[in-house]
Amino acid sequence: MVDEVLSDRASDDAIDVSRSIQRETGVTFHVATRFLPERVRVPTYVLYAFFREADEIVDDPDPPAPEIRRERLAKMRAAAHGDRPPESPVLDAFGDLSDRHGFTERDIEAFFDAMARDVDPSDFADYDALDEYLRGSAVAVGNMMCAVMDRDDPETLDHARALAEAFQLTNFLRDVREDVVDFDRVYLPESALAAEGLTPDDVRRLADSPALRAVIRSELRRTERRYRHGVDGIANLPDDCQFAVLAAAVLYAEHHRLIRAQSCDVVSSRPTLSMPRRLWVVAKTRLSWSRHGDPRTVFDRVSAVPAAPEDSPPGGLRSRLADLSRAIATRSRRVLSRLGVRSSDDR
Template identity: 35%
Template sequence: MSGPAELDAAGVHDPALRAAYAACRELNAVHGRTYFLATRLLPPERRPAIHALYGFARHADEIVDDLGDGRPVADRAAELEALSGQLETALGGGPATHPVLAAVADTALRYGIDRRHFADFLASMRMDTHVTGYPTYDDLARYVHGSAAVIGLQVLPVLGTVVPRAEAEPPAAALGVAFQLTNFLRDVGEDLDRGRVYLPADELAAFGVDRELLVWCRRTRRPDPRVRRALAHLVARTHGVYRRAQPGIAMLEPVSRACVASAFTLYRGILDEVRDAGYHVLHRRVSVPNRRRAAVALSGLVRVLGARTRRGNGR
């Protein structure tokens, strides 16, 4: 089902709001291939909300990550503060100054998403304007709570649960964290180019790794056994976060499980690609092969059809 048909199913009829949701959908389609593919497995009426949440997160992230525009850090910080104020106004029913704000405010109202999740997210985005490394995993966890755990909490009302929401929140937050940690391991080279390291410095040091060695491996494209061992350790830790998140899939409404299960499988598969590359990933960005993505999507589609059939039969 196409974007306009999804908006019809979701009951979004105002032309300006439809355009806002369409802009978010385009951001998801262009920048979030795995998320977009997984979202296609949701019932059509729920997809625009996921696009809106992704679109807002992407919009904020681009403020702090688009380093090619030459803006000073102070300007980025000021832009984030302005975005925070504009979001607060939109969430309160006021005018939205950007399409993603209109869409995400509408989604938050429709699904009763706690405003604190947006505040926590923007707090982590502010960290990206001045924090370039994390001494310990606990330090990193404070950043990841706002940048990732709250994303899981934001989407949970859209997905729906078959248990009290409070019971489903810990695994939902853990899944957001697992996805983010996977991104850090996949994108460590690109993050270095931005002057950031999203890996705990003390745990790297335990394997004889520091920022200078990572930069050297990135520049020379030469592997180093110390880096390999450190990344293997961090991959193993991330697999543990996936294990904590996995029980949450069964807590979701049946029509939402295939979406999350597919994203779970594809993102966890990135860790396998990192391993299969011998952890020599600082000079390139690994990804799940298209044939694997297609197989997961097909499997998800089968589960979706089964869930919708059962729902239609009242089971």
């Protein structure tokens, strides 16, 4: 089956290495990836390993001079575009995926531009600057995943953009302390900090304060709006991919529960999901999925993200009607898909 997913260019060794990289360095994502069908699961291993190889150039624990890291990124960028021979089995496998699924030069460029920015980090002035960074570090990744799932319609890509951004923003909130200590980076925009009388240097001092907690609470809410919009598009994905993506969303959002349990103090310690907690989150998501079969309904019921206010009026009647409406729409799309008919929502 693997030879139907990747050509002979991608050796079994490349796939094994990619799987190991994801299992060891991206445990939360690895748990969700295992629920994907093989035709998507194997490419996902390769994509993750490819992104990780770039990360390791930028985030080397014993980093060489910036010009050396920029040179290594430039070589990897050229190989990703097919302009020079790949220097690793993972990069070769990525090239095969790119040829098969038509990854765009724009997405590849955006990704490497974001990586290059991290070599010489500077603070983000505002949300526009942060969103530009997310275009490469998150949205390009989501676009490639959609390509592997054979989904490229504008609606699905719009929802995928929001979900990819939400994942990355959660990472930023979880890793505030680690990013300062290890890389001297602050991903909280200056404008958001200034609203509470803070600067990026205040974050670098790793001093907890009511003002910083207020910023984190605000950023949690902003990120959660993107989760809701992103999850609304999961129903557009292939049936056998939906649960895996939903599980990833619920798992990543679980960090928000941990952050709130720490009263939004993210500079004293890093909130971390234990493996038993990950498995519990997946189990309750699976149970709810078996009962409801609609991504947004399940997400609202089991995730750490509060339902949108308009979905939770007094008495909950509108919420239940919304759940029912979404479930009917999702099941209708599945029936039409099995019959080979595209719904009006897909056109």
